[in-house]
Amino acid sequence: MSAVGAGPQKHYAVQQQPAAGTCRHRYLKGEPLEAPKCTPGAVSPAVTQANLKSTICRTGGYTSGVRPSAYVTGKEKRLNAASYGFTGSMSDAEYDHLISLQLGGDPNDCRNLWVEPADPGHKKGSGVNNAKDPVETKLHTAVCRGQVSLVAARKAI
DSSP: OOEEOOOOOSSOOOOOOOOTTOOOOEEETTEEEOOTTTOOOEEOTTOOGGGGGGTTTSTTOSHHHHOOOHHHHHHHHHHHHHHHTOOSOGGGSEEEESSOGGGTBOSSOGGGEEEEOOOTTOOTTSOOOOTHHHHHHHHHHHHHTTSSOHHHHHHHO
16 A cells, blocks of 8 residues: 555645665666665545546546646756666656556655666667556556556556
């Protein structure tokens, strides 16, 4: 069970991150993974199985209305990179929600965000590539079609 964050806010503040150097990426078949002690995930209390149609499954989208500004996340990304000891190119890394916004992950809880390095085979300088993104989209579609529960989709991530 994931922690519950504060949920969407009208105004986001830069969140404190784990201390510099206290987190380490893990790798599975070359894919970068978060450090569970630093990034265990957090869900938004505003998204539940009962209100999917008015939140993550609504026409017109949900994520753009709850996403923190680049001003906030840019600062957090630099701080989180220090937490993870990440020294690679910031343009090739993603400040990623472990439980995606499209699955009701908390928008700005430090337990749900981490600097994700580029995937294997990534060409330096070509921007972010993240094999997890298409999986999140497929799970979102399955949740909105009623094929998978919200809890099961979050657990799958």
